[in-house]
């Protein structure tokens with residue numbers, strides 16, 4: 001049985017004080033939760049403070065990005081060792097905003113996934129097509145390329161989480177319909193099984209893109225949707241806890 005994950009990607013939002021307040025409410029609202037995993041991804045500046053709040057809770061911490069070297073002359077970058085040191089368990093890699101605004105290539109995403117795993121961080125690898133790609137009917141080709149690219153040279157998926165996030169659904173309110181999302185999740189699952197064999201049946205595949213407490217129930221009912229990566233709705237405790245309260 002795959003254990004669900006609800007992960008809140010705070011993106012470039014929240015001061016340290018705001019992050020601490022939100023983390024505290026999430027901690028209180030998820031006390032005793034056993035059936036799934038809750039993850040928050042604060043901005044780098046708040047990681048340490050959020051960790052202090054969440055110590056002893058069941059809520060795990062993710063970083064939103066990392067570099068693929070341990071240390072050195074890479075001005076402005078943050079290394080996986082630093083993220084572990086700051087209390088991260090997970091790291092989001094290859095988010096479409098990184099691919100778009102920071103020109104992350106398949107190769108960079110792959111280097112980051114490899115380095116995260118080598119450092120003991122669990123990557124949440126984001127893939128998904130743009131609306132133009134969906135309209136051209138090449139969604140599966142795009143997702144195939146992104147999944148294969150990200151996982152190239154990786155022989156075990158035990159610590160890997162995939163997030164299918166159609167770019168047209170991110171921050172737009174245009175959530176994919178549950179069957180639309182399930183089609184791609186099923187495609188990803190079959191692809192992973194083709195590459196890795198039946199162990200890939202255990203990989204968690206999250207859906208992301210305009211998830212709210214009002215649409216999560218139908219999404220999570222789909223066979224291959226194992227949770228959600230939530231942006232906007234994770235910035236308010238009631239929205240985020242509302243999603244968690246709907247999980248099976």
Ligand code: PGA
Pocket residue numbers: 009165169170171172173208209210211229230231232233
């Ligand atoms: P959204 O963002 O929930 O605001 O659409 C999701 C994401 O980018 O991970």
